[in-house]
Amino acid sequence: MAASPRGGALKGAVVLGIVLAACGAGAFRAIGRPAPAPFQVSRIQEPRNETPRMQTSFVSTQKGVFAHAASLIELRDGRVRAFWYSGSREGARDVEIHSAVLDPRAGKWGAERAVATREATERSLERFVAKLGNPVAARGADGRLWLFYVTVSVGGWAGSSITAISSDDEGETWGAARRLVTSPFLNLSTLVKGTPFLYADGSLGLPVYHEFIGKFGEILRLDKAGAVLDKKRLSDGRYSLQPVVLVKSGEEALAVMRYSGSEPPHRVIVASTRDAGAHWTPPAKSPLSNPDAALSGVVLGDGAILVALNDVEHDRDVLSLAISRDGGARWSVAGDVENQRAASAELLDESRFAGIVAALARESGAGAADAGVIGESVKLRSCKAGRCGFEFSYPYLIQTGDGDLHLAYTWNRSFIKHVRFNRAWLEERLAKSSDERHH
Amino acid sequence: MSGITDLTGLAGLAVAAASACTAAPLSGRKRAALGVLVAILALVPLGGLPPAAYLRGATGDLSITTVLLLLRFALGRQLGWSPTESKERLALQILIAGAAVALYPLALGAGPFDPYRLGFGSPWMIGALSLAALAAWGARMLFASLCIALALLAWALGWYESGNLWDYLLDPLLSMWAAGALALRGARRLLSSAAGATRE
Numbered sequence: 001m002a003a004s005p006r007g008g009a010l011k012g013a014v015v016l017g018i019v020l021a022a023c024g025a026g027a028f029r030a031i032g033r034p035a036p037a038p039f040q041v042s043r044i045q046e047p048r049n050e051t052p053r054m055q056t057s058f059v060s061t062q063k064g065v066f067a068h069a070a071s072l073i074e075l076r077d078g079r080v081r082a083f084w085y086s087g088s089r090e091g092a093r094d095v096e097i098h099s100a101v102l103d104p105r106a107g108k109w110g111a112e113r114a115v116a117t118r119e120a121t122e123r124s125l126e127r128f129v130a131k132l133g134n135p136v137a138a139r140g141a142d143g144r145l146w147l148f149y150v151t152v153s154v155g156g157w158a159g160s161s162i163t164a165i166s167s168d169d170e171g172e173t174w175g176a177a178r179r180l181v182t183s184p185f186l187n188l189s190t191l192v193k194g195t196p197f198l199y200a201d202g203s204l205g206l207p208v209y210h211e212f213i214g215k216f217g218e219i220l221r222l223d224k225a226g227a228v229l230d231k232k233r234l235s236d237g238r239y240s241l242q243p244v245v246l247v248k249s250g251e252e253a254l255a256v257m258r259y260s261g262s263e264p265p266h267r268v269i270v271a272s273t274r275d276a277g278a279h280w281t282p283p284a285k286s287p288l289s290n291p292d293a294a295l296s297g298v299v300l301g302d303g304a305i306l307v308a309l310n311d312v313e314h315d316r317d318v319l320s321l322a323i324s325r326d327g328g329a330r331w332s333v334a335g336d337v338e339n340q341r342a343a344s345a346e347l348l349d350e351s352r353f354a355g356i357v358a359a360l361a362r363e364s365g366a367g368a369a370d371a372g373v374i375g376e377s378v379k380l381r382s383c384k385a386g387r388c389g390f391e392f393s394y395p396y397l398i399q400t401g402d403g404d405l406h407l408a409y410t411w412n413r414s415f416i417k418h419v420r421f422n423r424a425w426l427e428e429r430l431a432k433s434s435d436e437r438h439h
Numbered sequence: 440m441s442g443i444t445d446l447t448g449l450a451g452l453a454v455a456a457a458s459a460c461t462a463a464p465l466s467g468r469k470r471a472a473l474g475v476l477v478a479i480l481a482l483v484p485l486g487g488l489p490p491a492a493y494l495r496g497a498t499g500d501l502s503i504t505t506v507l508l509l510l511r512f513a514l515g516r517q518l519g520w521s522p523t524e525s526k527e528r529l530a531l532q533i534l535i536a537g538a539a540v541a542l543y544p545l546a547l548g549a550g551p552f553d554p555y556r557l558g559f560g561s562p563w564m565i566g567a568l569s570l571a572a573l574a575a576w577g578a579r580m581l582f583a584s585l586c587i588a589l590a591l592l593a594w595a596l597g598w599y600e601s602g603n604l605w606d607y608l609l610d611p612l613l614s615m616w617a618a619g620a621l622a623l624r625g626a627r628r629l630l631s632s633a634a635g636a637t638r639e
Contacts (some may be wrong), residue, residue, distance in 0.1 A: 230559050
């Protein structure tokens with residue numbers, strides 16, 4: 001059906017009107033985009049003249065489950081809330097995001113409960129969700145608590161996207177889930193692990209990573225409502241994952257990343273910025289070892305950088321603390337939080353393995369009755385064909401307002417363990433250590 | 440509770456499902472009734488989620504370009520509109536396939552440059568798209584011009600959950616359609632030139 005000349009002209013005028021309106025609206029939104037902002041620097045001065053102090057406990061209580069990828073956040077009243085994922089196995093449909101709260105005075109973790117499930121996420125997002133993964137907690141500039149967690153609709157972890165929920169009552173109740181759209185191809189392959197940080201304008205920096213065509217780190221910048229404002233790559237290629245951004249000043253930061261490449265030496269990857277993340281140095285290998293495993297870190301009151309990591313090139317049976325007092329060039333290893341390398345070398349059978357695990361559980365604060373059950377529970381998950389292996393992985397380190405450091409990590413893929421220590425304990429360990437490394 | 444962007448996302452997929460039904464060999468009225476019925480069924484929750492939500496889990500939200508192309512296909516059949524001129528269709532397919540080749544591999548990590556970042560409000564990208572929409576209008580490719588303009592407008596208004604302009608312009612299904620159509624066109628030309636050479 002041919003249009004009349006008059007009808008054609010009218011159609012052309014209507015389309016031109018829409019084009020001009022769209023150009024105006026697009027320009028208006030682009031002009032309204034927030035300008036780049038410096039990092040927000042928040043330093044906690046540790047109390048002086050404290051006596052060295054360290055205590056350990058288990059955060060998770062469920063037995064016979066797969067517990068992994070802990071994250072911590074300090075609540076307004078000084079308590080610490082932990083999040084992790086828990087289910088019958090990694091990637092299972094029954095995996096939920098669990099949470100518990102530490103009462104710092106009593107030194108005890110409260111009851112474990114689910115804060116996000118696959119079914120509730122699916123209903124809230126109005127889309128099919130196959131499984132849940134890593135959670136990471138953040139405090140917005142307005143005080144709201146955010147929880148970002150990995151959701152997968154199709155395929156394995158390469159098919160991940162990030163879901164966000166927020167809470168106005170310190171994590172007791174949570175609002176509707178929303179999905180962050182961060183990738184153009186079906187929103188595939190963006191995951192969280194590293195600690196979020198703030199920019200001076202109140203926007204939130206969320207370190208993320210991809211593992212589909214490339215394995216690389218990025219920073220997402222989110223507004224106060226959780227919408228993505230911008231993203232910036234930290235690395236490229238197929239060898240760096242799970243960035244942690246350590247803010248040194250308004251303009252300077254060091255990013256440390258898991259090394260996922262095959263070329264030895266297997267070392268922590270680092271990149272740095274001097275212009276608040278507008279540009280990053282090309283990723284380079286640091287003196288710290290890395291067995292393709294996550295790490296975590298904080299910047300202490302005097303500017304020293306403390307990281308928790310598996311400082312070995314293979315396996316995850318050693319978990320250590322390392323400190324740098326010069327912004328990341330030289331590192332001193334402050335000893336091991338966990339070390340079962342000698343036991344691993346013995347090729348333990350199941351009953352000896354369960355016995356060692358039970359003894360470790362008792363040392364970690366579990367009651368005598370519980371320790372035996374923990375040993376059996378871990379044995380079921382960590383032994384295959386009679387061979388057993390230890391794993392202490394996925395550390396998450398924060399410093400609370402009282403200066404204490406809190407480290408949570410996956411303990412033999414079955415529990416989340418918490419280590420709380422003060423600066424005096426750390427310095428005491430450093431004084432005894434002679435392990436110093438530099439480029 | 441659904442947000443506005445969930446409703447717009449699901450509506451886009453319902454339109455896609457309904458449009459696909461208009462290819463059925465039925466009379467005009469029956470075809471329209473089937474399209475409306477499918478759109479409604481796609482949005483009715485079954486076991487907690489509507490069928491469109493399962494599709495959404497796999498495909499994500501459809502770009503504005505895809506929705507407009509499907510709507511044109513469905514309504515055009517229903518109302519007896521003439522199909523898009525082949526010159527304009529070819530221009531659209533080249534633009535879409537070219538953008539997809541430039542965007543997807545690099546955005547997923549095939550190189551250090553991330554073109555997807557431009558979609559978070561780069562003035563350069565908005566300027567280039569505005570010029571492209573005006574150029575298409577000047578060349579009397581009104582549908583192509585409308586696709587670009589409505590994608591830009593929808594992004595500016597926050598129509599979908601994505602805050603990235605690329606997601607309003609392009610999606611993988613659309614890219615596959617454009618690349619497939621171009622490949623088919625190329626193959627036909629090759630075959631016909633081969634047949635011509637044989638006749639000589």
